[in-house]
Amino acid sequence: MKRSLIILPFLGQMALAGMAGGDYTIGADSINGGGAYGNAVSSGGYVLSQNFGQTSGVKVSSTPETELYAGFLGAYMGDGLPPYIYSSNVFEGFRGVHSTQTIAIAFGEDMDVATIANSFRLITLRDNSGNRVTGSAAVVGGEASFDYLNGEFNFSPDSPLKNNYTYVIDISTDLRDEEGYFALEGIKKWFGIVMNPVDDNICLLREDASSEVDKNTRANFGRGALSDFSYLKISSSPATSPIEVDSEKVRKANEKQLRNNGIYSYPVTTYEIVGYKSSGEKLTASFNKPVVIEMSYKDDSNDGIVDDSNPPLFVKELAIYWLNEEHSLWVKLPSSEVKTENKIVSAEINHLSVYALMGSASYDLSKAHAFPVPYIASKMPKKITFTEIGNDYTIKIFTISGELVRKLNFDISQEAGQYVWDVKNDKGQNVFSGVYVYLITNQQQKKTGKIMIIR
Known part of the structure; x- marks a missing residue:
């Protein structure tokens, strides 16, 4: 059983009260419980030690209205920590476990041994193709034992584990340490068995203990x-x-x-x-x-x-x-x-x-085009959209006689693969009615087309 010393700082004057039989040391002063309650006032210092007889509780208060409970105590003070795995021969996420390996686990707390076997399960999570294994077939049978000399729980599967399968050690909240504490969410850790070269093996690159993972990576x-x-x-x-x-x-x-x-x-x-x-x-x-x-x-x-x-x-x-x-x-x-x-x-x-x-820049202009064509200003929004133009482009719009009307450079604020033109020239003026030619270019390709504008 692990026991802890409570150390509490006093801010200003604090009153300490305990049940019968409690002996306290506050700073350099010792207080004996004596009767039903023992009381003391100190202007500073720390509670350095506590020796409880039949003490069931300790209360530290600065005023009658404000009380801080240090905890409820029996004949000792426990550490209050839930059980956890201190060491194991199977590491979280390790894919190199041998198929015949016995699983050994040492806990970081003194355990209620009777609860370990009842709370432990070894579950088959995924097969060597990355597919989820479910139902009764997922539970691995085996023999559980506790090595009191080394303080280790051991689990030996009834048959060798399967190569390139993923398994999960699943310990439920039924697990208790000697103080009765349990892990609020249980304990899960996954591991994998080595690949056999004579098998087809699929290794997921995004692997964890959950049932839902990315099987396509x-x-x-x-x-x-x-x-x-x-x-x-x-x-x-x-x-x-x-x-x-x-x-x-x-x-x-x-x-x-x-x-x-x-x-x-x-x-x-x-x-x-x-x-x-x-x-x-x-x-x-x-x-x-x-x-x-x-x-x-x-x-x-x-x-x-x-x-x-x-x-x-x-x-x-x-x-x-x-x-x-x-x-x-x-x-x-x-x-x-x-x-x-x-x-x-x-x-x-x-x-x-x-x-x-x-990713990389898109230079394919094979499907590049403008719409709507024809553009009728009185019936349509004031824009013409160039689409399928990739993400590295320059668009030039000319009159039918070859005069440059507008140059549109790549703009990252535009929607990917598109550029919305406001149907204005380089001077910010509305483009007149007529037929215009556009030229879309990038580092590798070019594409031309015509636009009709009707005002």
């Missing part, structure tokens, strides 16, 4: 891609929380990408993926055959723009890049492919590295 290791039993460590923030990569190289690569390719070349998501053999030795060799990596994006409105991207990114321009650490440079994977039906971008890789889903 993953690495697909086909049968035979690996030579050894292996596992992955993954960081979704290598620029700030790297595993092994130099975070400065990630930062420099981001800066170069922005400087060389413009404001639309920035990562949507980034993952550092490091592989290890089951022995802990790092995987450095190329795969025996390509591994497919997939990264999801959000486009809930199906408008072709990545949700919450700023500046807005066109879905069709997304691609997966790998980090060339030697040169601190992002390199586009030539096999990158956008699959709008699943809202993922996929690419083949032959080694593990830092990978990013990244």
Whole structure:
């Protein structure tokens, strides 16, 4: 049983009252309870120690109207902490657990041993394809025991755990320490079993103990891609929380990408993926055959723009890049492919590295056009919209004789892929009725068309 000393500062004069049998030390003064209550007044100092006989409560008050309860006490004062896992041979989020490993857990409190086995469950969360396992099949049977010598709870599954499956240690609020405290929300921690090279293995890059995860962001290791039993460590923030990569190289690569390719070349998501053999030795060799990596994006409105991207990114321009650490440079994977039906971008890789889903400027003008045409000023809003123009453009509007009427430069405040023209010339005057020619250009393409304006 863990016991704690209460230390309370006095601000001004404080009165201390205790039940019969209470002995208190306040500063240098000792007070014996004696009768039904013992009272003392001190002008400062701390309660340094408390020795309670049959004390059931302690009350510290500055005035009769304002009372501060230190807590209700028995023959001792407990620490008041809920039970928690102090150490375990299965670490949260570790994917390299062996299939035959016995689970050992040491708690940070002296436990009510009888409650441990009743509150503990080992649950199969996902299979080696990332699919959720539910129902009675999810519960793993096994033998529970408590090692009193080492203070450890042990759980031995009835049969080996399955390779590349994800499991959750689930400890309910029935767990109690010797003081009767329990974890208000229970305890959950997930782990994974090493991959078997003779199996098809799908590793989710966004993994946790919840039932709802992003199944579409993953690495697909086909049968035979690996030579050894292996596992992955993954960081979704290598620029700030790297595993092994130099975070400065990630930062420099981001800066170069922005400087060389413009404001639309920035990562949507980034993952550092490091592989290890089951022995802990790092995987450095190329795969025996390509591994497919997939990264999801959000486009809930199906408008072709990545949700919450700023500046807005066109879905069709997304691609997966790998980090060339030697040169601190992002390199586009030539096999990158956008699959709008699943809202993922996929690419083949032959080694593990830092990978990013990244946008870029859109230069495709094949569908660029203006509307409404003809523009009838008396019946329509005072605007003509150029659409499908990408996010790197210049628009010039000419009279039919070739005189420049208006030049419209890229404007980030405009809606992605569009520019709304107020039908005025460079001097701010309304454009006269007539036929006009527009020319849309960017670094790679150009597109021309005609507009009729009727005033």
